[in-house]
Amino acid sequence: MKFVLLLIFASASVVGHAQSRVTHLEALAHANFPDIAEFPAELDLIQKVTTGEIVDRGQGNPWRSESDNADAPLQRWGREREIRAKLIRWLVVSREVQELIDPKGIQISGARIGGDLDLNFANIPFPVTLLRCRMEGLLLIGTTTPSLNLAYSWGKQVTVTTANIVHILSFFAFRSDGQINLGHTHVGDLYCDAATVTNGLIANEITVDGDASFSAAYTGNRLPTPFHLNGQLLLQGARIGGFLNFSGGEFINVGNNGLDLVGATVKGLVFFKTFPGPPGEAQYLDVQGTIDLRTASVGGIFLDQLHWPPAWGLEGLKYNSIYLPTTAFPEAVRFGLTPNAELGLTWLGLDRSGSIQPYEQLAKALNNSGDTLGAT
Numbered sequence: 238m239k240f241v242l243l244l245i246f247a248s249a250s251v252v253g254h255a256q257s258r259v260t261h262l263e264a265l266a267h268a269n270f271p272d273i274a275e276f277p278a279e280l281d282l283i284q285k286v287t288t289g290e291i292v293d294r295g296q297g298n299p300w301r302s303e304s305d306n307a308d309a310p311l312q313r314w315g316r317e318r319e320i321r322a323k324l325i326r327w328l329v330v331s332r333e334v335q336e337l338i339d340p341k342g343i344q345i346s347g348a349r350i351g352g353d354l355d356l357n358f359a360n361i362p363f364p365v366t367l368l369r370c371r372m373e374g375l376l377l378i379g380t381t382t383p384s385l386n387l388a389y390s391w392g393k394q395v396t397v398t399t400a401n402i403v404h405i406l407s408f409f410a411f412r413s414d415g416q417i418n419l420g421h422t423h424v425g426d427l428y429c430d431a432a433t434v435t436n437g438l439i440a441n442e443i444t445v446d447g448d449a450s451f452s453a454a455y456t457g458n459r460l461p462t463p464f465h466l467n468g469q470l471l472l473q474g475a476r477i478g479g480f481l482n483f484s485g486g487e488f489i490n491v492g493n494n495g496l497d498l499v500g501a502t503v504k505g506l507v508f509f510k511t512f513p514g515p516p517g518e519a520q521y522l523d524v525q526g527t528i529d530l531r532t533a534s535v536g537g538i539f540l541d542q543l544h545w546p547p548a549w550g551l552e553g554l555k556y557n558s559i560y561l562p563t564t565a566f567p568e569a570v571r572f573g574l575t576p577n578a579e580l581g582l583t584w585l586g587l588d589r590s591g592s593i594q595p596y597e598q599l600a601k602a603l604n605n606s607g608d609t610l611g612a613t
Contacts, residue, residue: 258287258447262337270324278320278348286328289341294318294348296369307385314349314371322352322373329361338363342383345370356380364404374415384425387411389456395421410456417466419443426479429464430454437468437490445477448505453485453512453520461512461520463487468535469526472498481535485512485520495526495546503535506560510541522546527589530554538602551598552590559602579602 266273266283273279282292295318328334328343342363350367353374361382372392377385384404385397394415397406399559404425408417419427419440426447429438429562431454441451451470453461464486481503488495498507509528512520524546532553539560561580582598588595 243392250404259284262287262334265331265334266324269327270321273324275316276319276321276324277317279324282320282324282328282343282345285352286338286343289339289344291344291346291366292320292348293346294320300573320345320347322350325350326355326359329356329365329571330359335362342366344368409454410462412442431456431462431464433465435467435524437471438466439469439471440475441471441473443475445475445479448479448482448516449475450480450482451486452482452508459515460518461485461511461514463520463523465489469494471494472496472501474499475501475503477501477503477505480508482508483522484508484510485522487523488526489523490526493526494529494550495524496528498533499529499531499550501533501535503533505535507535507540508539509546510539516575524548531590545584545587548589549584549587549589549593550590551585551588552592555598556602557605559599559606 256594260291262283266279270279273283273570278292278294281294285292325343328338340363341538342361342365344364344366346366346368348367348370350370350372353376354372355374355376356365357376358379359377359381361380364384364386366384366386367390368386368388370387370390371388374393375387375397377397379399380397381401382403384406385402386407387409388407391412394416398420400422402422402424406419406422406424406427408429409431411429413432413434413436416436417438418435419438421442422440423444424446427440427443427445427449429451430452432451444536451464451466453463456462457467464483466487467489469490470488475498475556481524483496509522511522514520526545527548527550530551531550534555537560538556538560539562541562549554559581561584575582578599581603582596585595585599
């Protein structure tokens with residue numbers, strides 16, 4: 238009986254403590270934002286951020302216009318969905334407020350973020366998740382946070398430079414109307430699969446402890462959605478501890494570099510291949526511009542034969558192995574396949590440097606794989 242009473246008392250204490258945190262945060266919010274009652278989504282956020290719940294303000298992807306959704310009230314993007322950027326900044330910057338927030342952090346879905354979200358130089362002790370949100374600019378210069386998830390959201394200029402994203406930085410299916418700048422940032426893993434970026438992506442000198450991916454992916458449609466970029470993908474001097482994946486991506490920068498990895502270091506494989514899809518509808522890698530790998534050092538090159546981009550810069554590129562499978566579909570790929578020297582020479586024929594070094598490097602890689610005949 239005593240044990241039951243103690244259990245009831247402990248449960249009541251936990252509930253009371255949680256309620257106390259909500260009450261305290263509500264009082265602080267009303268004091269700092271006297272008009273918060275006019276923003277129901279903000280009141281919802283204040284209620285749920287202390288308990289680790291997701292603030293879900295409606296379904297639908299934000300790039301659908303309000304007029305498209307006019308007949309579906311849950312799809313509208315008006316005041317009922319708006320959370321002001323300055324409120325989010327207050328939640329992550331105020332030391333007093335940080336102590337009231339659940340370790341799961343800020344989790345918002347389907348909201349309109351009003352104004353530029355400026356989190357510059359903030360030391361955020363919890364994850365920040367903004368799913369299917371519509372936002373303006375996003376600034377995280379010198380910011381530290383465990384993770385930042387912007388999947389399916391839509392924004393303008395995104396600047397995450399000299400930041401430390403300890404675990405995952407996700408732009409999965411993100412749409413940017415401007416440039417994304419990740420220069421000199423440190424992240425655990427970087428995922429940009431199925432994203433659309435209209436004005437270049439800069440990630441010079443980025444450090445990724447694990448994997449980095451700019452690949453096509455399935456997003457709920459019958460066909461894979463490509464990563465699509467207008468402008469350059471700059472990865473000059475990048476350091477990537479795992480693989481680097483460009484499978485099925487679209488990189489459009491005619492007359493200039495489409496992919497620039499000059500001086501980059503990748504410990505794992507770099508994938509230049511087709512992303513699998515239904516029969517006859519695979520998503521080809523499409524690079525309308527030069528793939529510049531000069532002086533890069535990578536663990537291996539994976540290059541399928543279905544759709545080779547036409548222009549490469551290969552002088553000074555170093556790699557331990559090269560894989561040239563006859564198909565892009567995983568069930569047919571054998572990673573232990575001895576590379577075909579003839580295919581390798583065809584690839585080198587696309588190099589524009591005129592240097593002999595790429596041929597010497599191919600011979601070394603073939604020899605490493607045991608293809609001593611091909612190496613000669």
